[in-house]
Amino acid sequence: MSTDSRYLWQHKDLLGTSQLSVADVYHLLDLARSFQEINRRPVRKVPTLQGRTIILFFVENSTRTKTSFDVAGKRLSADTHALSQAGSSLNKGESLLDTGLTLQAMNPDVIVVRHSSSGAAAFLANQLSCGVVNAGDGWHAHPTQALLDCYSLRTAWDGAFEGKKLLILGDIAHSRVARSNVQLLHRLGVDVRLCAPRTLLPAGVEKWPVTVYGDLTNAVEGVDAVMCLRLQLERQQAGLLPDLSEYSRRFCLNPQHLEHASAAVKVLHPGPLNRGLEISDVVADSPASLILDQVSAGVAVRMAVLYLLATRK
Ligand code: CP
Numbered sequence: 001m002s003t004d005s006r007y008l009w010q011h012k013d014l015l016g017t018s019q020l021s022v023a024d025v026y027h028l029l030d031l032a033r034s035f036q037e038i039n040r041r042p043v044r045k046v047p048t049l050q051g052r053t054i055i056l057f058f059v060e061n062s063t064r065t066k067t068s069f070d071v072a073g074k075r076l077s078a079d080t081h082a083l084s085q086a087g088s089s090l091n092k093g094e095s096l097l098d099t100g101l102t103l104q105a106m107n108p109d110v111i112v113v114r115h116s117s118s119g120a121a122a123f124l125a126n127q128l129s130c131g132v133v134n135a136g137d138g139w140h141a142h143p144t145q146a147l148l149d150c151y152s153l154r155t156a157w158d159g160a161f162e163g164k165k166l167l168i169l170g171d172i173a174h175s176r177v178a179r180s181n182v183q184l185l186h187r188l189g190v191d192v193r194l195c196a197p198r199t200l201l202p203a204g205v206e207k208w209p210v211t212v213y214g215d216l217t218n219a220v221e222g223v224d225a226v227m228c229l230r231l232q233l234e235r236q237q238a239g240l241l242p243d244l245s246e247y248s249r250r251f252c253l254n255p256q257h258l259e260h261a262s263a264a265v266k267v268l269h270p271g272p273l274n275r276g277l278e279i280s281d282v283v284a285d286s287p288a289s290l291i292l293d294q295v296s297a298g299v300a301v302r303m304a305v306l307y308l309l310a311t312r313k
Contacts, residue, residue: 003030009308013125013132016141017184025184028304029151035307036300038075049078052310053108056082057099058135059090059115064271064295065135065144069112072302078109078310100124109310113137131309139174139202145270146180148301150188152290153225155297156266162189165262167219168210169195169253170229170278173202173240177270178229182208195219197251199240216250216257223261227268228253228279244277254280258288266290 007027011019020028038046054073058066066082073080083103085091090099096115103111110131113121118138125132136142157164166185172178172194179202182192186209194201195213205212213219220226231247241247258265267279267289275281284291 003027003034009312012309012312013121013134014143014305014309015122015125015132015134017143017146017180020143020184022187025147025150025188028147028301028308029154031304031307032147032151032297032300035075035303036297038303039296039299044075045077046075047077048307049073049076049109049310052076052078052110053106054078054080054306054310055103055106055108055111056080056135057103057111057113058082059085059096059113059120060136062114062135064298065114065142068295068298069133069135069302069306071299072306075299076303076307078306081108096120096124097127100128104128104130110306131312133305133309136176139176139179141180142176142270143180144298144302144305145177146184147305148294148297149177149181149227149268149270150184151297151301152268152294153185153190153266155293156290157224161185163191164189164225165191165193165223167193167195167213167223167226168229169216169219169226170251171200171231172196172205172229173200174232175229177227181227182210186210193219193223195251197241197247216253217260220253220257220260223265225266225268226253226258226261227270229270230272231274231278248277252276252278252280253283255282255286258283268294270294 056069070080108130112133112135114135115137118140120137121132121134168178186192192210194210195216267283269291
């Protein structure tokens with residue numbers, strides 16, 4: 001690897017972006033870039049984590065995060081094992097802690113956890129001696145998603161974050177992706193805007209380092225990237241959105257909105273997409289879309305995370 005092998009990575013766990021210094025973030029992104037080179041080879045496997053064990057403990061549904069952690073571990077030659085709520089003893093009433101202690105007794109190097117409760121990964125990290133990665137906890141944080149978004153934007157923006165304008169659009173109240181991205185990208189110098197109906201803005205948003213808009217055409221003016229968010233209907237209380245067609249009329253990103261953005265605007269979405277609700281088909285499938293680049297970056301970033309946690313001295 002071409003990155004600085006003397007860099008002192010001090011974290012047993014990855015629970016949120018706020019624990020990372022800016023130097024940690026750049027080290028991790030540089031490492032991910034070197035792993036992305038492996039991902040483009042005809043034989044996409046190196047022995048770096050041979051003999052290491054990674055457990056994927058997903059108590060909430062996932063396609064991208066779970067699969068990309070699995071692929072990431074296998075590309076580094078680690079042994080990966082998946083456990084979901086369905087088919088596990090959680091369904092017989094075993095507690096989260098007892099499940100975590102049981103998994104730890106198998107001596108893994110890293111446990112990757114997704115859970116619907118905010119703080120679940122931190123709770124386990126405090127009890128377990130192995131590394132714990134937060135793969136999304138409730139509305140709280142999704143650090144590897146923010147890091148892969150950062151990786152995708154760094155590539156699209158030729159390495160420059162300072163002064164770039166990013167609009168995060170949609171269901172911000174329920175979004176761990178928005179929280180992690182605002183936290184991380186603001187510290188890298190990005191000017192972050194939010195646009196959502198008032199009922200989908202989080203309590204206390206006035207203390208966030210962002211500018212809030214209610215009108216999408218105003219919000220998108222001059223931006224270098226738009227990150228659309230999924231409308232998380234499964235997490236919403238009744239009454240937050242009386243009318244989905246009204247929501248899509250006001251907040252679904254379409255090509256006309258992008259005419260107000262920078263000429264080189266990029267569009268991101270963490271997935272899964274509600275096409276026609278928060279993002280139009282034309283935008284999702286346009287050359288401006290980084291959606292599949294984000295998925296690809298996810299493998300490289302998660303290789304870097306697993307490497308750093310599993311080999312920490
Ligand atoms: N972005 C994201 O977390 O997607 P999955 O829920 O499919 O993992």
